[in-house]
Amino acid sequence: MTAQTPTTAPADDAPLEVPVLDLSGMRRPDGSFDPDFLARLRHAAHHVGFFQIVGYGAQPGQVEDLFRVTAEFFARPEAEKMALHNQNSPHWRGYSAVAAERTQGRPDSREQLDFSPDREPVPAERIGADEQYWHLQGRNQWPAQMPQLEEQAMAWTALMDRVGEELLGALCVAIGLDEDHFADAFDRDRAWMAKLAHYVGGVAEAGSQGVGLHADYGFITLLLQDEVGGLEVRPYGQDEWLPVEPIPGALVVNLGEMLEVATDGYLMATIHRVQSPPEGVDRYSVPFFYSPRLDAVVDRVELPAELAAQARGVSDDPDNPMLASFGANMLKGFARAHPAVTQRFHPHLLG
Template identity: 40%
Template sequence: MNAASLPIISMASLNSSEGLAQLRQAASEVGFFYLVDHGLSARTLQDYLALSHRFFLLSEKEKQTIDMIHSPHFRGYNAVGSEMTSGRLDAREQFDWMNEEIALAPEQLRRPWQKLIGPNLWPAAMPTLKPALLYLQTKLSAVSVTLLQQLCKALGVSPNALDATLGEQPYTHAKLIRYPAQQTAEQGVGAHKDPGYLTFVIQDGQSGLKVERDGQWVDVAPIPGALVVNIGELLEMASNGFLKATNHKVESPTQGVERYSIAFFMGAQLSATVPVLSLPPELKARALGPSTDPNNPLLTDVGNNVLKGRLRSHPHVTREHYCSEPLKQLLAESFTAIPTADICSGCRV
């Protein structure tokens, strides 16, 4: 897929019926598109990629002080080979941050997903990182809420139809990502769909992101200043399958080239339950239900759906923080009916 064949959506066009129709077509037929005129300049996006590059240049000792193994909330640094997708290790180095929150005391936990709530880990060796990334998080959160509301309008429902699931601010998760060069093309990140409402990706000039379309893997070429947007599984569920969450992956770069990107995931509050929107008859007739994967079933309760993904992706963190009582009992109650693989002895999640 070249740049011209992936839909390009202008935020400025979404005040018109024609722009909304283009957005509806891109989100329902492809599930991926470029977003331009979103309010962040190409220079700003490049500055954030440069900031990411500086973070990964920190020494291993400095990065290990904020390793995710220290966070029961799945935040912090992951070395290459620390995260799994589709049951295989990814060849990527990354830094994860989410909403800044206060962790609940163990006796306050009533649901296992509540353990996801907590503070981020920030490197003392790079004090500028925290304010810069929290600012980016705020800006992208605002863009994502506006785009979600425009998608609702494009579906013929109230633009505020999903606002109640967002609360005062959406649940967000973001990553700085470095894909080091490999001898041959390997799994930078394996084929998957994203679990939230919307994902934004800031790409550098190195290609590698691929989208599955009509049974073929096609390239998503970088366009300076554009955000790559993909529809997540929550929106596929909310639209009863009318909107399309699409498989995608990243192949590792070769020949001494590295790839840098920033991924931003926006979803509903962890306490929310995703509603099914009442689409107009002409769209409802085309909504055939969300796609299903028996090995990774979708859950309408957002917190458990998010936690399920974290537990599978980061088994070392799972073993460290989720295999003690009474958490094992909470996990068993939440996931007992799901046919999923063992993460560690005594836990089925």
């Protein structure tokens, strides 16, 4: 499909907020993208980097059932959860306990279960020095006592993969590209990531850090959060943190470093964090990271002159550089977030 030119959008000097977009109105009856939807999407993606979506196609009861089985899993005996410990996985898959994951060098007050597409691992002898990201491919770990957890989590990721594909196409058209601009990178074996997360308040080691400030390293993040709240974003050029108020059943969407690299900062991987809930309060979330193949390399796109003039450049951190190779960018993130796993299976990555 050819690119379309968005028409109207909120004024650039309007107060920043996290807008809500209805995906059911994204396309017109003839299948083309609605220009007004594209304008609002482009404004949100450029100025805030975060927005929420409704009308994305979840089945009745699907959200509630997913949260229910997630809470049931984290309420299981510690021994059952530790049997799925990610330190048993050279692919950084499985369970990690409260304060085991680190952001900005500090522990996060959440426990989680990480999973991705379940595939045969790549034999170590076939992985070259510049292809270390293939260590990320492998098998998931699920609780045998709860088959419904895998069933519902994987059904959710199938939906999220379709939503991510639609949104990426709309974003491309919104910035003057063809809808299928990134199709080659997403062809065949996509390496999406997902996790079930449980935030716990009152963890002395973590303090108020549910998850420390960071940007995501993929393309598009689709987050299902419960009604407790705690997610905050800091858009480009802003000093204040903007709360992302929970909307039951909505998805919070933010853009990752791959799109920031590709658009030279016109689309931003916005910094965000999660404040831990009060002691005695549980917070659950299910983030999904829509991602291409591990070996995909993202080149700079050619934006229309009007948009290129507004590109801010890549907000690179010399201690955490953004990489055009998706697999390398993802590996860097996992190696830092889970140093115990990295030390056990891939100590050379910590050098």
